[in-house]
Amino acid sequence: MNESSKEIITSVSYFILLGFSSSPEMQLLYFGIFSISYTLTLMGNATIACAVRWDRRLHTPMYIFLGNFSLLEIVYVTTTVPNMLANFLSTTKSISFVSCFAQFYFFFSFGCDEAFYLCIMAFDRYLAICHPLHYPRIMTKQLYTGLAILGWSGGFIFFLAPVILISRLPFCGPNIIDHFICDPVPLMMLACSEDSITQFIFSTLNVITMIGTFLFVLCSYTLVILSVLRMPSTASKHKAFSTCASHLAVVILFFGSVMIMYIGTGSGHPVEKQKIITIFYSVITPLLNPLIYSLRNKEMKAALRKIFRI
Incomplete structure (x- = not known):
């Protein structure tokens, strides 16, 4: 019994990732589109990370968190896009058992880290706007360094x-x-026997991570907005809102698509729609984030001009 059980468990040594079913010509077109998107994502996020690193005016907790978030975006897209590009040119589209679960682990861990970083950035804005006099005393180097480390390690x-x-x-x-990609939902559907405990643990962690972090961000920005509305000066209100607008845009893009996919009715959508939703939060959002942060932030635009000598 034990030998047959072991044989069943190890009978699958690789998986086939179908990707987007289409003609070879369309596969080449997809390869071109996603290659450009991936390159722009790397360039955009690397530029923001370098701007934060090289411009001393950006050596503040808010921009340090933003620089880490940009680096996180780079490794996040790298867990899936290079393999996806290779599959566009492949006839077998195979991925080994170990590589599949490694991709699953790193993709979801980095995705969870993104949610944590959005919480950290929301907490930073809450302290800066709602408690400006106490901000330097609370947000010490030890605290923001610890938060940065937690943001990278929490998902793992x-x-x-x-x-x-x-x-x-x-x-x-x-x-x-x-x-x-090696998504856990279709992976669990391929298992020869259903494991309700594993499904429960995975679903519970998804709910805790996504709903918990989203509620934290929502509460933080609710308090920020209430604090801003009480400001007597219109200029102060505009400045406070401008520092939060880009962050809120990223929050909406990220949490909106992820919740539709994993917490809402995403698992009941047709397969092609699930793929499109996954593309949105795994490829499009990391591509748009550098544009959102750079176009909506005067200090960041000044740092970028300095780098490119514009």
Whole structure:
């Protein structure tokens, strides 16, 4: 019994990522579009990270968090896009069992880290706007360094257990994933037996991470908006809102698409719609973030002009 069980568990050594079903010509077109998108994402986020690193005027907690967030975007898209580009040119579209679960772990861990960083940035804006006199005393170097480390490591702790549990499910075939990434939902559907405990743990962690972080950001900005509305000066109100507008735009883009996919009715959508939603938060949002932050922020635009000598 033990030998047959072991044989079933190890019978699948690789998976097939179908990606977007289309003609070879369309696959080449997709390759071109996503190659350009990936390159622009790397360039845009790297530029913001370098601006924060090189311009001493940006050596404040708000911009340090933004610089880390930009670096996080780079590694986040790199967990999936290069493999997706390779599959556009591949006839087999295969990914090994270990590589599939490694992609799953890193993609969701970095995605969870993004949610944590949005919370950290919201908390920073709450302190700066609602408690400006106490901000320097509270947001010390030790605190923002600790928050930055937590933002990078939190997701890896949260998603370690689900990845281990799902990887230990019995995969005895089929091995075709109708997606362009190793997403946990279709992975669990391929398992030969249903494990309600694993599904419960994964769903619970998703709800805790997404709903919890979203509510934290929502509460932070509700308090910020109430504080801004009480400001007597119109100029002060405009300045406060301008520092938060870009962050709010990123929050809406990220949390909106992720919640539709994993917490709302996303799992009930047709497969092609699920792929489009995944493209939105895994490719489009990291591409737009540098534009949002640079176009809506005077200090960032000044730093970028200095870098490019404009």
